[in-house]
Amino acid sequence: MEVNFTDKCLEKIKRHSMRGYPSEVCGFLVGEKEGWRVEEVIDSKNVANSKMLFEIGSKKILEVLEKVEESGFKLLGFYHSHPTGSANISERDLKFMKLWPEKLWVILGVNQSGVKEISTYIDEEEVEEVGIEKNSTF
């Protein structure tokens, strides 16, 4: 399985990660589940305002779910940054993934010089790492 990002979406989450550095940033991935095509990203405030973790307010989640429903797309998952530079999944990430089965979990490892690595996970029965494909044709 592979996740398909438009160049624009990928650039947007990278820029958001750098803009928020050294705090963790977070947001939503929206698009077509068929082919796991990320067509839109929506940034969110990290209400925890932390370098170690992120938290999205429940009001924001409801707002985005409503918006996504109207758009005809699906909520595909979430992205967040790790200001440690590592995109390895944390224990906390694994715990929260359990609350959102079959959702993508994109992690950007960033440091002061830029985005160092990006990883993507999904919990379908078990947590596995999936690849990212850049695609500018849709």
Ligand SMILES: [Zn+2]
């Ligand atoms: Zn994390």
